Amino acid sequence: MKPKTSSGTSAATPATSATPATGQPESRADRKAAEAADVEAEPPLFADTLAGASADKQPSHYSEPLPTSALQVRPPEDEVARRNAEREQAAKVKPIGPRIFQVMLAVFYPVILLVLAVRAVTSPLFLWVEYNRPGFPGDGYGFNTDDRMTYGSYAVDYLSNWAGPRYLGGLVNQDGAKLFKDSEVSHMADVKLVILSSFGAGLLLIILSIIAIMYLRKRSNGGVRRGLFAGSIVTLLIIIGLAVLAVLSWQQFFTEFHRIFFANGTWTFSLEDTLIRLFPGQFWVDAGIVIGALVFLAATVTFILTWPTRKRRGLASQQEPEQAETSAKQADEEPEAADIRQEATESRR
DSSP, X not given: OHHHHHHHHXXXXXXXXXXXXXXXXXXXXXXXXXXXXXXXXXXXXTHHHHHHHHHHHSOOTTSSOOOHHHHOOOOOHHHHHHHHHHHHHHHHSOOHHHHHHHHHHHHHHHHHHHHHHHHHHSSHHHHHHHHHSTTOOOOTTSOOHHHHHHHHHHHHHHHHSOOOTHHHHTOBOTTSSBSSOHHHHHHHHHHHHHHHHHHHHHHHHHHHHHHHHHHHHHHOTTHHHHHHHHHXXXXXXXXXXXXXXXXXXXXXXXXXXXXXXXXTTSSOOOTTSHHHHHSOHHHHHHHHHHHHHHHHHHHHHHHHHTOOOHHHHHHHHHHHHHHHHHHHXXXXXXXXXXXXXXXXXXXXX
């Protein structure tokens, strides 16, 4: 029965080749094919982690810049009405800063003019004009015009320099005697203190006035003109009032002036003393007239130049509301921009 055996054997041969028996070794190609099939069937290790990491690296839509239309967010109607009301009120109400500086300029101006006029009188030039003008009284004790000019220049220079009392106390006349008594030197030291203090105060007021002018030129159109105009009026009133008092009783006016600045008994001298011989009563009358005339002239010129004409008032009235509205808009832009930025941030969230 060999044919059957051979046929059975031949029939079983393909099955054995298709499915090898257990324990029979596989070929190398079969093992590689099986490993490749396992890799394709199972998901890779840490696949979820890698997918999450790649997703994190991708840019999110929250980090993208918003379009311009998203920034144009209008605030609520009540907020818009409130800001409009504040803007209108700011345009109507004048700031207090320019008014303060205008008052400062008006108050400082008369003092500055007075100090400058005093400085013009305490100079050798005024001495020369006085001693050489016709009608000036001469010295009955021997000083000629040259002597007066020489000794008087020492006294005037002492008032504006930083020298000590020996500057005058060491002077001698042609006979070798002391030119000024100790009481005269002491009084001149008191006068020097008053003069230098007034000059220092005048310099300080000039600096403050320059600062006020710079501020008003930037913040208030016409503010400098109004401050100087008010200052010129105050100056004219003061000068006119003092002139009336001086004309009514010069001696009383002169005495009260010295009582304000000097102690009693320290400013009275005899006719033979050097100070009286160099600076007689007529000298002080002329000095007062020159000081008053200089201040009056400067104040009058300032009054005319700063008079509020119709053209000046019109320019000021037109430009002041514009400046106030501009400042109000600038102050209102900051909160609006902050609100827009806040609303844009909330829309991103």
